[in-house]
Amino acid sequence: MEKYENINGITAPEALFYPGLGDSRAYRIPSMITTIKGTIIAGIDARIANSNDNPNKIDTTIRRSTDNGETWGDVQKLVTYAGEGADGAAAIDTALLQDEEMETIWMVFCHTPGGIGLWQSEPGVGFDQQGRKLLYDKDGNEYSLDIEGQVFDKGNLITSYKIDEQGFVFKDGKPAGNIYYRKGIAKTESLLEARTSFLQVIKSDDDGKTWSEPVDLNLQVKEPWMKFIGSGPGRGIQVKEGTYKGRLVFPIYYSNEYSKMSCAVIYSDDHGATWKRGESPNDGREFNGEMLSAETTSTDNSDLTESQVIEMPGGELRIYMRNHSGEQRTAVAVSKDGGETWGDFRYDSALIDPTCQSSIIRYPDLDDGKTRLIFSNPADVKQRKNGTVRLSEDGGETWPYSKVITLGSYIYSCLTVLDNGEIALLYEADVNDDYTITINFQKFTLDWIKS
Numbered sequence: 001m002e003k004y005e006n007i008n009g010i011t012a013p014e015a016l017f018y019p020g021l022g023d024s025r026a027y028r029i030p031s032m033i034t035t036i037k038g039t040i041i042a043g044i045d046a047r048i049a050n051s052n053d054n055p056n057k058i059d060t061t062i063r064r065s066t067d068n069g070e071t072w073g074d075v076q077k078l079v080t081y082a083g084e085g086a087d088g089a090a091a092i093d094t095a096l097l098q099d100e101e102m103e104t105i106w107m108v109f110c111h112t113p114g115g116i117g118l119w120q121s122e123p124g125v126g127f128d129q130q131g132r133k134l135l136y137d138k139d140g141n142e143y144s145l146d147i148e149g150q151v152f153d154k155g156n157l158i159t160s161y162k163i164d165e166q167g168f169v170f171k172d173g174k175p176a177g178n179i180y181y182r183k184g185i186a187k188t189e190s191l192l193e194a195r196t197s198f199l200q201v202i203k204s205d206d207d208g209k210t211w212s213e214p215v216d217l218n219l220q221v222k223e224p225w226m227k228f229i230g231s232g233p234g235r236g237i238q239v240k241e242g243t244y245k246g247r248l249v250f251p252i253y254y255s256n257e258y259s260k261m262s263c264a265v266i267y268s269d270d271h272g273a274t275w276k277r278g279e280s281p282n283d284g285r286e287f288n289g290e291m292l293s294a295e296t297t298s299t300d301n302s303d304l305t306e307s308q309v310i311e312m313p314g315g316e317l318r319i320y321m322r323n324h325s326g327e328q329r330t331a332v333a334v335s336k337d338g339g340e341t342w343g344d345f346r347y348d349s350a351l352i353d354p355t356c357q358s359s360i361i362r363y364p365d366l367d368d369g370k371t372r373l374i375f376s377n378p379a380d381v382k383q384r385k386n387g388t389v390r391l392s393e394d395g396g397e398t399w400p401y402s403k404v405i406t407l408g409s410y411i412y413s414c415l416t417v418l419d420n421g422e423i424a425l426l427y428e429a430d431v432n433d434d435y436t437i438t439i440n441f442q443k444f445t446l447d448w449i450k451s
Helices: 446-450
Strands: 014-017 026-034 040-047 058-065 076-079 090-099 104-112 133-136 142-145 150-152 158-163 168-171 174-178 198-204 229-231 248-255 261-268 304-311 317-323 329-335 343-352 359-362 373-378 385-392 401-417 423-429 438-444
Touching: 014 040, 026 090, 026 423, 026 438, 040 090, 076 104, 076 198, 090 229, 090 248, 104 248, 142 158, 198 229, 248 304, 261 304, 261 317, 304 359, 317 343, 359 401, 373 401, 373 423, 385 423, 385 446, 401 446
Parallel strands: 026 401, 058 090
Antiparallel strands: 014 438, 026 040, 040 058, 058 076, 090 104, 104 198, 104 229, 133 142, 142 150, 150 158, 158 168, 168 174, 229 248, 248 261, 304 317, 317 329, 329 343, 359 373, 373 385, 385 401, 401 423, 423 438
């Protein structure tokens, strides 16, 4: 039996992640997909000590439902790094997609070592040309780590260091810190990984029951001039039509030497074996009389950050972007080459925004000639409140239908379409005095939005 609150087609909100669940004091940043088997996978940051962004101890976790959200499994911890509290390393800001041809589920996220977050990230990829992780001692001397845990010096000679799968360092067999720790907190500190951001990916081949170990994507998608790099967050897509059919696409964003941020997508044409990064909508965009470049822009308010991407009929991609322009509207750009380049930049006047992440999905075709898009965000120009879902039936040209989910606090969100045609929403709400947040799950129908 469906848990509808009333006959109008919407369920009561259910607290899916909340303070104290699964030994975490806080949760943030929802991601969500419906798999081809009908399973809902809801991803989240488990912010173990408090709700702060990194630097912080943050674990990547999920919950699964196999009955359209009627019941949910326990919290599954997928990725965790060493350290505690503000000194802890992070696996933060997840995004999900499924390769429907291979049935593989992919999740990307940002990893940072202890003491490092968006603003503290240093430029660099974090790996040498042989693909070995770079490590540094207290004097700044460079080392490299191979997949067997062997450490080499700059002259490519094997050292007496060994590093285990959790990052713990041993020198001549004796404990010597952890490469993921915050600098200066371990008395036995010896080697640390680069103090930058790492875009990482994990995958599941069994409908989200079990997951692989993280794989670093920095060598493939990050440039040496980039400082921070992170995911959408929320969800990616697999292209279903046109020249780029089968392509996997995840939205990301990154910062340059001036800490100005630009979004883009990473994409794979070989089912996730390799990934490439496309250009940013900031590359070649005119803003306040200047021609921008993601690498060199220092222009105030030019930042394009958290984004979500959808596919339009025929395979054209459209990206919806959080931005700092002061327009207080979600920005939109179009790609005709599968996310490799972007054009047709605009601000959607209907999508009021207080500078926050949003969610957008394309509803499955009902064979009536309409292209339905569903959009969710805090619809207020100043505050993260007034959570609203909108429906367009003309591919985002107009947004004639909208419904308020809550007038109160409403921050990040993620949408998915269920097997039965209902729409599910996972959103941050109910902010407590200590800024811990409840992440609610709610279901509704197309008819409810239009009623």
